[in-house]
Amino acid sequence: MLKYVVLVICFFLKIIYADLSHDLLTVQPRLNSLDNSVPYSKVCFEILNAFAESASNFTFCSLINARPIRLCENCEQHYVRFHDKYKELKDTAVNGTSCSSLLMSQDRLNVIQHYHDSILGIWDKGNCNDCFVWSNETATVKNSTTRFYKLFNATMECIVLNMASEKTIVCEKCMQNYLQLDEFYKTLSKDKIGVDCVCMDIVDSMNATRSIWSKTLECCVLRKTPEVVFLLCTGLISFLPILFYITVRFCGPIRDLPNILKQSRFKQTILRSIDSSRIH
Numbered sequence: 206m207l208k209y210v211v212l213v214i215c216f217f218l219k220i221i222y223a224d225l226s227h228d229l230l231t232v233q234p235r236l237n238s239l240d241n242s243v244p245y246s247k248v249c250f251e252i253l254n255a256f257a258e259s260a261s262n263f264t265f266c267s268l269i270n271a272r273p274i275r276l277c278e279n280c281e282q283h284y285v286r287f288h289d290k291y292k293e294l295k296d297t298a299v300n301g302t303s304c305s306s307l308l309m310s311q312d313r314l315n316v317i318q319h320y321h322d323s324i325l326g327i328w329d330k331g332n333c334n335d336c337f338v339w340s341n342e343t344a345t346v347k348n349s350t351t352r353f354y355k356l357f358n359a360t361m362e363c364i365v366l367n368m369a370s371e372k373t374i375v376c377e378k379c380m381q382n383y384l385q386l387d388e389f390y391k392t393l394s395k396d397k398i399g400v401d402c403v404c405m406d407i408v409d410s411m412n413a414t415r416s417i418w419s420k421t422l423e424c425c426v427l428r429k430t431p432e433v434v435f436l437l438c439t440g441l442i443s444f445l446p447i448l449f450y451i452t453v454r455f456c457g458p459i460r461d462l463p464n465i466l467k468q469s470r471f472k473q474t475i476l477r478s479i480d481s482s483r484i485h
Contacts, residue, residue, distance in 0.1 A: 246307065248297065248299050248304070249294070249297065249299070249304035249307055249308060252290065252293050252294050252297060252304060253294060253304070253308055253317070255290050255293075256287070256290040256291055256293075256294055256317070259283060259286040259287040259289075259290050260287055260320055260321075260324060262283045262286070262287075263280055263283040263284055263287050263324055264324070266279060266280035266283050267280055267327060273409055273410070273413060274331070274405050274406055274408075274409035275406055276327075276331055276333065276405065276406065277328075277331055277332075277333035277336045277337075277404050277405060277406045278336065278406050281333070281336075281337065281344050284324075284328055284333070285342065285343075285344060287324060288342070289342065291321050294308070294309075294317070330405075331404070331405035331406075332402055332403060332404050332405055333404060333405065333406075334404075335347075335402055335403060335404040336350050336404035336406060336407070337350075349393060350404065350407065352389065353386075353389060353390065353393070353407055353410075354410075356382070356385055356386040356389055357386055357410050357411075357414065359382050359386075360379060360382040360383050360385075360386045360414060361414070363378060363379040363382050364379055364417065364422070367379065372422050372423055372424070375422055375424070376422055376423075376424035379424075380424070383414070383418055383424070386411075386414065387411075387415075390407070390411045393407065
């Protein structure tokens with residue numbers, strides 16, 4: 206009996222499998238025809254592939270040039286290609302359908318836009334555009350950038366050439382180079398620090414130079430001036446509150462003020478008593 210039940214079940218499963226296979230064979234040509242009816246997808250995905258490659262190249266370049274920071278200078282070509290491919294992806298349309306509508310803003314991850322904004326954020330945060338003059342999406346190094354690195358290289362060469370000598374000798378020989386570099390750097394920024402608009406490559410180079418000059422070589426000691434005037438002014442300002450309280454405490458008119466107040470209150474009490482007796 207069990208044998209016949211198994212045979213019946215197998216028979217029905219075979220029928221179901223045959224129907225399912227027929228349905229799949231019917232659907233497959235439909236899927237193929239659907240793929241052929243979307244010719245713009247190939248164009249869009251080719252642009253997407255180029256965009257992904259440019260994003261990968263810029264990311265690799267930015268990581269390699271993270272310390273010391275030479276991101277703006279060495280990764281400029283990768284950034285330009287990345288920017289161009291993103292623009293091409295946004296602007297390209299085939300048969301009235303844009304690639305951006307096909308590939309972007311289709312889900313909450315929005316990976317393409319997220320990566321674009323991340324890379325753009327790194328570039329903007331480093332003020333990299335300030336290193337170049339932009340014309341028709343083409344970057345040319347600014348004259349101020351070239352001038353800075355000329356002074357920077359001269360200063361570093363002077364330090365390296367004289368490192369075998371004592372620190373004081375290095376400071377004396379390279380003082381003029383360093384001062385020229387420092388003064389020129391201050392002209393690049395309104396706040397003389399460079400955090401507002403100066404290219405991060407330049408900021409990092411200047412910070413490194415100042416660190417070597419002040420901490421490693423201790424050259425800032427030669428530029429220190431006596432601080433006697435500053436200390437005297439600080440002491441005088443600190444003494445003013447004490448002088449004020451002493452004056453208030455021992456000043457004659459203010460010291461007699463409580464007695465005057467007492468006399469005035471006593472006089473007012475007497476006058477009130479007289480007025481009340483007249484009324485009664």
